[in-house]
Amino acid sequence: MNPRRTTSILAVLVCVLATGACGGDDAGDGGERVLTVYAAASLTASFEELAERFEAANDGVSVELAFAGSSDLVAQITSGAPADVFASADQSNMDKLTAEGLEGSAPEVFATNTLQIAVPPDNPGEVSDLADLSDEDLAVVVCAPEVPCGAAALALAEAAGTTLAPDSEEQSVADVLGKVRAGEADAGLVYVTDVIAAAGDVLGIDVPESDAVVNDYPIATLADSDQAELAQAFVDLVLGEQGQAVLAEAGFGTP
């Protein structure tokens, strides 16, 4: 074919690819500073609220929040994702970060969470305590031992001296909650904060032994952040009075 035409088509292609690759950097427009916060999915409501307050208190700053499972977030950060702050739902994922030397400040525990039994509002399985979750006839859903909520569920069962008989070991708390919400499961083990966030879609049943298995939420700024001061200010907000009040409202315990 016509070689000149070929070249121009290629040139267009290269342009498209190049501008596509460079177009992502529009964060600096209007002199606004963007603080990127990576936070565990269970923190969604609380951190959205705190981000709003942070933006209100700091002119020209906008907070970008990324929520996902803590292990996903760590994987993204260790492969170079541009985050300024990381709030993990468990210690072990924060440890993965510090093992790589990626923390800018020493991690501090800012909240705790405990497990609760979640059942559909009409409680069809007539579940009343943890021992019921070893009933083979009930549809019981927990997290897989490989993920933090599953490890906590195992520890809780051990503390209570029972063995769970799960029909499914899910990938995340959201999956467990989804199965209970749909009435597919008679009972599931989730965090207290998940039951509160579900706002009546599921019923929470306290487990007396849950105090034995407390999940710590650590937060840290990241070494690669180019706005360390701003990142630290956000961490301070979370650790401070305002942050603690918002978190308590969502059902988190104080460290």
Add this chain to the structure above:
Amino acid sequence: MRRTGSEGGVPRWILLPAAAGAAFVLLPLLAIVLQVDWRAFPALVTSEASRDALLLSLRTSTASTLLCVLLGVPMAVALARTRFPGQSLLRALVLLPLVLPPVVGGIALLYTFGRRGLLGETLEVVGLEVAFSTAAVVMAQTFVALPFLVVSLEGALRTAGHRYEVVAASLGARPTTVFRRVTLPLVLPGLLSGSVLAFARALGEFGATITFAGSLQGTTRTLPLEIYLRRETDADAAVALSLVLVVVAVVVIGTAGQGRVRR
């Protein structure tokens, strides 16, 4: 290879984007191979959890492919060989799982066949409970794989045309005989490639399964679910199992390709 000589009037510049496209697909596969920890590989892929997941995947994918053939062949024939009002709308709806995110499919299945779903109580009365069972996995896979078989077979039926069927019928063959002796043999290659596509899609099914069937070793945790879970704690195992899944998929598609060339 024989048929793809460049003398067919293909502009040469087209090879460049074609090569870029091929590299885009093949490089990630190569990256998996390079990432595998070969010394630990045998132990990683032969662990009990891995074997359970692989066997479950093969069993459920086979079952769902059979279901796809049983349901999909009549569907394709009805779509290609009959005319009725609303046919094109129905076709579009039936093919919906092709473009639907599998998670959405899983949610839809949950509210249809789940315990509190549309048909859940009816099923419970009959004594069928699909919640958290292997049957639920097969249903999820069939739901997402069925359109693949219907599309390929309908295409094959349309391409084949119905001249031979008309002749057979004019010679006195009953519709069932025509279907069995003329239509089916005629579109066998299309049926085969459709089945392979359906099997491959079932093998890779993730979203609908985890949403609808749950995840329990040996019962509902297929290979893709196992890979996703292992990623949490053991990246090496996840990579090793990913390679197993790629190899199985390549073998399946390769076998089918061979079968077609020989015809």
